[in-house]
Amino acid sequence: MASLAQRKTLCVASPLTLRIVAECPVTKARACDLILPHSAVSTPVFMPVGTQGTLKGITVDQLDGLGCQICLGNTYHLGMRPGPDLIEKANGLHGFMNWKKNLLTDSGGFQMVSLVELSEVNEEGVKFKSPYDGKEILLSPEKSISIQNSLGSDIMMQLDDVVSSTVTGPRVEEAMHRSIRWLDRCIAANKNPDKQNLFAIIQGGLNADLRKACLDEMTQRNVPGFAIGGLSGGEEKDDFWRMVTLSTDHLPREKPRYLMGVGYAVDLVVCVALGCDMFDCVFPTRTARFGSALVPWGSLQVKHKQYAKDFQPIDPDCPCPTCKRHSRAYLHALFKSDTSAMHHITIHNIAYQLTLMRSVRQSIVDGRFPEFIRSFMKQMFPSPDQYPSWAVDALASVNVTLE
Amino acid sequence: MAGSRIKLELSRVVQGESRLGVLKGLGRTGQHCLEVPGCLLYSHLGTVPHLTQDTLHTLKNIPAVTQVTLSSVAEHQEVLQEFKGGFKKFAGLHDTVVYCSLHDPAALCPPGYTTNKTVSVWGSGGRIELTVAKFMAIQKTIQPDWYQSMADGETWQSNTSRKRLRKSVDRTLAHLDECLTIHQNSQDLQGVEVFGVVEGGDILEERARSARETAKRPVAGFCLDGFQTGSMDQTLRTQLIKAIAKELPEDKPRLLQGVGRPDEVLACVEAGVDLFEGFFPFQVTERGCALSFSFDISLDPERAVLELNDDETCRAGEGQPNGEVTDGDQTQMTSFEINLKDKRYHDDFRPLVEGCGCYCCVNHQRAYLHHLLVTNELLAGVLLMIHNTAHYIGFFSTLREALANDKLDLLKRRQVILIATSFSVTVTPDGFESA
Numbered sequence: 126m127a128s129l130a131q132r133k134t135l136c137v138a139s140p141l142t143l144r145i146v147a148e149c150p151v152t153k154a155r156a157c158d159l160i161l162p163h164s165a166v167s168t169p170v171f172m173p174v175g176t177q178g179t180l181k182g183i184t185v186d187q188l189d190g191l192g193c194q195i196c197l198g199n200t201y202h203l204g205m206r207p208g209p210d211l212i213e214k215a216n217g218l219h220g221f222m223n224w225k226k227n228l229l230t231d232s233g234g235f236q237m238v239s240l241v242e243l244s245e246v247n248e249e250g251v252k253f254k255s256p257y258d259g260k261e262i263l264l265s266p267e268k269s270i271s272i273q274n275s276l277g278s279d280i281m282m283q284l285d286d287v288v289s290s291t292v293t294g295p296r297v298e299e300a301m302h303r304s305i306r307w308l309d310r311c312i313a314a315n316k317n318p319d320k321q322n323l324f325a326i327i328q329g330g331l332n333a334d335l336r337k338a339c340l341d342e343m344t345q346r347n348v349p350g351f352a353i354g355g356l357s358g359g360e361e362k363d364d365f366w367r368m369v370t371l372s373t374d375h376l377p378r379e380k381p382r383y384l385m386g387v388g389y390a391v392d393l394v395v396c397v398a399l400g401c402d403m404f405d406c407v408f409p410t411r412t413a414r415f416g417s418a419l420v421p422w423g424s425l426q427v428k429h430k431q432y433a434k435d436f437q438p439i440d441p442d443c444p445c446p447t448c449k450r451h452s453r454a455y456l457h458a459l460f461k462s463d464t465s466a467m468h469h470i471t472i473h474n475i476a477y478q479l480t481l482m483r484s485v486r487q488s489i490v491d492g493r494f495p496e497f498i499r500s501f502m503k504q505m506f507p508s509p510d511q512y513p514s515w516a517v518d519a520l521a522s523v524n525v526t527l528e
Numbered sequence: 529m530a531g532s533r534i535k536l537e538l539s540r541v542v543q544g545e546s547r548l549g550v551l552k553g554l555g556r557t558g559q560h561c562l563e564v565p566g567c568l569l570y571s572h573l574g575t576v577p578h579l580t581q582d583t584l585h586t587l588k589n590i591p592a593v594t595q596v597t598l599s600s601v602a603e604h605q606e607v608l609q610e611f612k613g614g615f616k617k618f619a620g621l622h623d624t625v626v627y628c629s630l631h632d633p634a635a636l637c638p639p640g641y642t643t644n645k646t647v648s649v650w651g652s653g654g655r656i657e658l659t660v661a662k663f664m665a666i667q668k669t670i671q672p673d674w675y676q677s678m679a680d681g682e683t684w685q686s687n688t689s690r691k692r693l694r695k696s697v698d699r700t701l702a703h704l705d706e707c708l709t710i711h712q713n714s715q716d717l718q719g720v721e722v723f724g725v726v727e728g729g730d731i732l733e734e735r736a737r738s739a740r741e742t743a744k745r746p747v748a749g750f751c752l753d754g755f756q757t758g759s760m761d762q763t764l765r766t767q768l769i770k771a772i773a774k775e776l777p778e779d780k781p782r783l784l785q786g787v788g789r790p791d792e793v794l795a796c797v798e799a800g801v802d803l804f805e806g807f808f809p810f811q812v813t814e815r816g817c818a819l820s821f822s823f824d825i826s827l828d829p830e831r832a833v834l835e836l837n838d839d840e841t842c843r844a845g846e847g848q849p850n851g852e853v854t855d856g857d858q859t860q861m862t863s864f865e866i867n868l869k870d871k872r873y874h875d876d877f878r879p880l881v882e883g884c885g886c887y888c889c890v891n892h893q894r895a896y897l898h899h900l901l902v903t904n905e906l907l908a909g910v911l912l913m914i915h916n917t918a919h920y921i922g923f924f925s926t927l928r929e930a931l932a933n934d935k936l937d938l939l940k941r942r943q944v945i946l947i948a949t950s951f952s953v954t955v956t957p958d959g960f961e962s963a
Contacts, residue, residue, distance in 0.1 A: 177905055178899065179906075179907040181905075182578075182909075182910055183907070184887070184891075184907065185891070186586075187582055206899065207899045214875065434606075434611075436611060446580065446581065447580075452618070458573060461653075462572040462600050464578055465576075465579055468910070469580060
């Protein structure tokens, strides 16, 4: 662990400012302006995932045109190909992919545990075999930050010891404590604290005491923002929301809160109510490539036969370029002929996510977020008895009752 | 079909054969035009492969005519019938002329399925057998601005017998007559133009007969079929096209099917072809390559030759890994492109083509394209399609300029040297190039 003196020297002003624009008087929701090195971000915000330095068939101009202010890149993938040296030569990931707005990079740890077989975690870091050349590689906190420094992202994530959210027992506690030690190593390793923000990741599994302990420790560090990690991995939703709300209860008001891996519309709206500002998920873009278009009443499977002769747009009220020009029937037919069908749905789904978050923000600013939640849920589910009980409970915990 | 609305206004005919002009009166309201020699905009079901309207419209000088293939539309006939508004509206194409061809020039069509009364097309769901009645029923639902009449084009293989060739000419004429009869009695097809199809394989007399007979019918223009890359060498192709051109009226356009390689395009323009299908940039895109051939003719001839030499030395240095121009296989890389999957582009921070103004070259570098290709990212296809289409459109524009200014020879010499250079580069087994 870093000594107190060491920590003090690292207390440079971070390249991040959070202005709270409005707070919901009923729930824990807030609307903020998050000023990052490349541009301001209006929160609550959904951040699309551009794993390998590209957002699945969409050009950076298209992404910008949809109003996206921040997207993700994955350190594990980019560190493997094309590698940090090349990206550094290209003026960072911004230069390499020519994206003018903000970027957030993860630590690479999650992919290592989820994608790579034979990965092994010890105090030093995560050891794994490269799937490309079989070489043994060690991803330490220092190495992760070094790669992220090369990528030049506006927000970097600490390397954390990721344990599946369904695991219980001493391993969870070990991972939580190790994540705290690794946070200190990451802070010490950051070469660009004046240009790149390093976020801590709260761990502790589904155990409230461990979460609380982690929060106590990590909030003592001088980091510009916090992420809530280790969730969204197949745990019960009842456990999930309780861990989220516990975290936001103890996170400092003046710093951004990023809930990792969350992107379903209902989850977004509920977790905004629980006080989260930032979200990311591959779901909207991945599901698009399978022909699933997101709509206010759920989703629409464009490839299903029932849409072959349906000449309406995906969502008649959606202002995205896809809905402005193309019908469900044409997209259905195009899926059989060209990859551009996927791009059309990807554009629509990103537009859906970003529009949803803009509406959420506006309702917070206007002081009518609880009403927004109620009409959102009404639209999403055919009848109130279909509301998921966890969402009803979570919303009730922040004083919003659904009829 | 009382007098077609399409008018070809020729401004120049060079050496009695190469034609420069404008095709006017396109589209059902006649407001579109297309400069010739020119190419059509290739599409998959009305969409330029990989592109959306946003990415397509980053391009300048997009050809006014989009080619849609009956092979891709046929399986959606029932849908279009219910839609009623025609294919253009169905596909969200507001401002383009739609030309409907029978086959997809970039897809192989297996032989052996043609009969006296039918031809077959392959869509995503397999083979669809078409009689003239069915063919015309589909055209009525598509409501294109112009279409290729049904044709027996199964004669491109080099060993096709004279008897079979004669039969293909006869059948194609019979199909045309039947198409025209139905067409003239159809309310839905009023104002729509028909292109007759010239067949006859590699036999000069059959080609001439096919052209002569087709020209007697009330068609707006001609498709020259059975000349696709790989079916015959360019000397024979030139000879046959010249013979056909002699039989065709000067004021109607000639569209050559299945030929897109720049050197072949130049030779065919010299033989009298006006229009080409724009599928070549798509094929280049699909193999992860970028068109890079130079067609600058703005320099004075002497300096241009010097510059050519420099250019070629540098190109030889880059060493095209494939070198050989294989005629038979359209999926093989040609000497007009660079293979961006090649390791040498890993850290190459130049645009695909220096000075190119396309969206890809203005915004991205070879190293990024290389990365997108090796990681199988969808954006690779998008960016390459933008660049390759822009490059190809630029080539045609220069080709017209060369025709207007007597510089066709200079443009041709660039191609010849390019091909000669690429032939001289061979790849040794360990991957090193040697001259």
